[in-house]
Structure formats: C-alpha cells, structure tokens
Amino acid sequence: MSEREVAVTGIGMVTPAGIGREATWDGLCAGVGLGAFDEELAGLPVDFSCRVPGFDGNALLGRRITWRNDRFIHLAMVAAREAVADAALDTAAWDAPRVAIVIGSASNGGDRWPQEYRHLDEGRVSAISPTALLRSLPNMVAGEVSTDLGVLGPCLTTSTACASGATAIGTARDLVRSGACDIAIAGGTDCARVPMGSAAFHRMQALSQRCHDPAGASRPFDADRDGFVLSEGAAMLILERPLHARARGARVRGYLSGYGASSDGYHATRPDPDGAGARRALEAALADARAELDEVHHVNAHGTSTPLNDAVEAAMLTSVFRTPPPVTSLKGVIGHSLGAAGAVDAACTVLSLERQLIPPTANLDRLDDGVDLDVVTKKPRPQRMLGALSNAFGFGGQNAVLFFRAA
C-alpha cells in the first residue's frame, strides 16, 4: 500500500440480485440470470429486463423524500446510505465540507417523462409537475444524495454512458488524492429499463431479443449471445486516504490503486475494432498504479453480452496479457445497468479481492470461438488474488478502467 492509493472503506449496492451489498454478492455468486418479463414493457419488442426485486423507495426512504425524485435517485440514496453505514461514518460528526460526492449516471431514467410530454402535447402546461426537471436531471442525483447525507464538499455528476460509474469513482479518487477532500462517496446509478429505454435500445439493435428465454438472454462471451439486457441499480463506494482511514480506525475492504480513462475517437456505438481505446485505459490504470501485468490476477470485464463488445474486449485482453487471468462478467446475472454498471463492477471487484472469490458469469454454455479467455462459469471460483481490474466501456467511445489491490 502506498499513499498514492486510496482506501475503500465502505460499499453499498442495490441491484437486481438484491437490495444491499451482501444480497447482491450472494445473488451474483448463485450465478443464475435474473432477466424476466417486465410488465412495464408489455407489448414492446423486448419485454423483459432485470429489475431490483421488491424495491420500494417509499418504504426505504419515506414518501417525504421520494415524491420529488425519480427512481434512479432513490436507488442511489439507498446505496449511499448503506456505503456510509458500512464505513462506520457518522454523518452528524464528520467534517462535512471535507466530504465529496461523485455519482455517475448514463440515462438517469426519466421514468415519469412520458406523462409530462402527454401534458405538453395536450397543451396543459399547468399540469406539468414543477419537479419534472428536478427529479430527473443527472446532476440532481449527486445534489439530492448530498442533501440527504449532509455532504458539503465538491458535488459532481459524471456521464460517460456505460462507464459513468467507473468514471465517477476515478474522478472521486482524484479529489481524494489531490487533497480536495478527505472522504468521497462515489458510484453510479441508473434506471434505464423503462419503455423508452427498451424501445430505443432495441431500435439501436443493442438488446438481446431472447423474449422466450429472458433468464438466459444475458450471456457474456457465449457463442449465442445476441445483445445486452437492460437493468437498473446503484452502487456506492467510500474512498479516503489510507492515513485518514487508519486514523479513524476504519476497516479497509481494498485499495483503489489505479485509474485510467481514454476515448476511442472512433464511432458512436461500435468499439474501436482493435480495442485500442479500451487498451489505452487499461494500460493507463496499471501505469497509474505502477503495477506490472503479472500483478493482475483477475479481470472483472465490461462483458455486456453484445456480439461486438465481448469479441473486442476479449481480443484486447488476450493481446495485452497473452494469457489473461480469470475473467468474469456480472452482467450474465444482473444485466446491464448502464451508468451504474461500472460502479457495481468496481464494488464487486473489491469484494472479490477481499473474499478471494470470483462470482461466475451466468449463461455461458459455449465459449465463443473468438474468445480465448478463462471465464469463470457455473459457480464461484476461489482464487488467490492481490490485484484485479474492473473494465467499463461506454457508447461514445468513453472508457474507464480501475485497478484495485487487496487490503
């Protein structure tokens, strides 16, 4: 551990595998795909998604908070509260101006936009809610969570599509390392599994169309994969300098040692065919950590289950490592939560290092011929690991890679 690294002292998660960090971890380790028919999507060409089971923002947060916010903010708030509690931080006693918050979101959700557009179309401006913007703008998730927790330091939203959560964690790491704050709450949230999300991603030909088998639809690296499965969720990490963590006697779950970001500069949705952009982010993360390739003992892949992403990511890993370490993609179990995904992956990479266990990639029955990777399947694999990478690649060619070391 060096003082360039920052300690991860708390984790909170809300995912289709469960509400809470441990429920999520257990669900991921069960290795079963959680795609299912989604009644909100009934009648659409893709009528399934991965939803957080039984998530009732009103019950968890109180109607007083929830009425004015969309679901992606509810998800983030629940995850952030859990992360703060996990880090044993006392929000009444902390030095609030020295606490920062950075939350990534790709689509935020807009679950209630359709009804506002109906009012607009009907010329009923007075029926449009005064909170229509406030509850749905991407920046408001960081703003609302900061208000909920009493955070008074820097407060940012990052939006780099499917890398948003990872970008947020990397950006927060920079704030901690630079001394701009002592503690950062960082992660991602999204709720894109709404009718417009499903319809628009379907039109983009990005989604799996396996309506007859939703639980088997998200199948990263499998020969029969045909697209990703829309999901929702949030994950938050608590970051602080190791000295700060030690001084307050915090338990350290792992260290964020390196962060690398890059852009493909190539195409709106297709990855650079050589994976050059992704590779630059990965190599930048390792250089930032001053880590050698042989210190990487696991890769938590972006692995979306789209034909193109998985092929390019696999080829990139093979070209970087020659023999890549064991790989997994959590999206086989919980689908793709877009702006939350990079944070969920990062949180689980830390837990993998802490527990020396890699959750399996669901639905991988037959490895694609073009994929020369050791992908963990069927059941969790115990693995001795000192360092692990977490990959996140977004539309727009926006890439973010994080490198963690075990505590």
Next chain:
Amino acid sequence: MEPVYDLMTRLLSEYFGVPEEQLTPDATFEQLDIDSLAQVEMVTLLEDRLKVTLDENPAGATLGETAARIERLIGAGAIGAQPQGPADAVAPAGPAR
C-alpha cells in the same frame, strides 16, 4: 364528491409523506414543511382531480382555510374550467439559481 379538505390531507399524507398526526385544519403549509415547489405540485394534483383552476394560495394559509376557499371556488362554478394559461395556479417562488 370527496370533501376538499379530505382530498388535501389524503394527498399530503399519501403523496407528500406528511405524518397524519400533523394534519389538522389549523396547520399551515409552512408548518408541514411543504415548500413552494411542493405547494405548486399540490395545486397541480388538486386541479387534476377537481377539474378546477386554482389561484394563488395566500402565504401562511391553513389547511382549513385553503380547503374552504377551494370549496367556494367550486361552488362558484369554476368546475370544468380548463386549468391552463398564465393564470397558473400558485406562482412558484423563482428558483434561487
């Protein structure tokens, strides 16, 4: 039709999460921590349910006074008026930034 006071307190409790024990006729919106945004939302919901155009609620009005005022508006035949236009209900306090 549900009395306006009952509809209002139901919305305050179910939609805005105000604890039921605080909902009394002489409570003001300020006392219930219903800020200017929430008041505009409240008017939007009332207009939608009552099919009536509401004007600005006087500052510091109690729940009881507000309900009585709306009942009078309904009695005066404001029912069915299209909620619309610049006479927009309660004027929201402008955003601070």
